[in-house]
Amino acid sequence: MLSFFRFARRAAVTALLPLCLPAALRALPADFERVTVVSGLNFPQCMKFAPDGRLFLGMHGKGEIAIVKEGKLLATPFAKVPININQRENIIGLAVDPEFAKTGHVYLFYYADVGGSKRMRISRFQGSAANPDVSDGTETVILDSIFVGVYTGGATFFGADGMLYAATGHGASQDSTNLEGKLIRIDARHWPDIIPKDNPFVGRPRWRPEIWALGFREPFTGAADPVTGRIVVNDVGESFAEELDLIQKGGNYGFPICEGNCAKPGMANPWQELRAADPLGRYNVVTGGAFYRGGKYPPEYNGAYFFGDHGKQKIHVKRGDDSAQVFDSYNLAQYIQFDVNPVDGLLYMLDIRNTGNSTVQRLDYKGQVGLAPSGPAPGMRGRLGPEFATAAGRCAGFRFLLGEDPVREARVVVMDVAGHVVADERGAGRSGLELGAGGWPTGTYAYALSGISAEGRAFAKRGLLHRQ
């Protein structure tokens, strides 16, 4: 249903795809495991974690905000909205206030009946003071009567800057006087003063002041990196390319003038173009992204951007600015939303392959995680960790001390603030690892050092490096 309506052009390809693949292609990397957390969900559309680990779901089949708490779908919804305007598409986005414990606020992006017309609305629902699992019945309309054309969009999330972002689909994506095909940025938490003064088009004639970026087609999902603040919007393509758009303030992402990489002046290229004609058949309908900062997976996934492909039934992962890789192919699921549980640090995925019996799945990791905070192995003599940076006052490299006795094995992984791995060095029978840092831009880097000591015990240490 979602594929047929929302992603109309690609629908035929999507519908045929399961016939062309073996029964259950699965290719998760070693030690990763997919665990079903809750099933039997009826037409879920979006999901977000509250800071306390409860999972809020936008159920567009019912017009409800539902909650999964401790692995169980609560019988009573948090809040309800009317669904008579368009039953299939009424809820498209949801965001939980990062300070929910204090405010009790949940935001919903949905279709409403505005004077008899179908319009999109961003509303705030107030959690009950007595029971945060239900609203107190208060709905505050934050931004109303947003007209959109063919596509709805739906990416809705808080940025690291505390602003609420919501993306709308194509209708007049290049027209600055409306909110079609735009990324909206509002200070929802300070309603009614919702226009941030630093929005790029504030005060400019014939520009809606809510616009942060423009030129989208079907920006169904997106996410903000809680550490770097980087924002990515996944834009579903028309003919040539899906896009991961790394959002710049005031950026114009091209549609309908451009799709994918574009040489036209004033148009921003995607962070990554995902070509429909990809020879490996990896891309069809880009969905659900999340930056992983949970610390429960191997260090190479710290800061990685996980996203899905609803049509090709894959999970992709993009580390830093490197090209996305296939993380998993699994044709028994169609993942449309991803989020990281701030309590257990694991990635969760909403699978709508069986729309009336959709599931939330969790990505577990069974291996040892080098980033786990710990110290030297017991009995290890001498210092452990980075020692110096040299060469005429300039940083030419780092030496990682591994104690006085040569260790059996050691590994150090260094990442920049965007999570891009800049060094990954291993050694055996050594008392130190040396990394050349001559080519690194100045700035702060995170390292994760791990290994097995001479006595056969695991050691690990992490911290920051400053390349001067």
Ligand SMILES: [Ca+2]
């Ligand atoms: Ca574009």
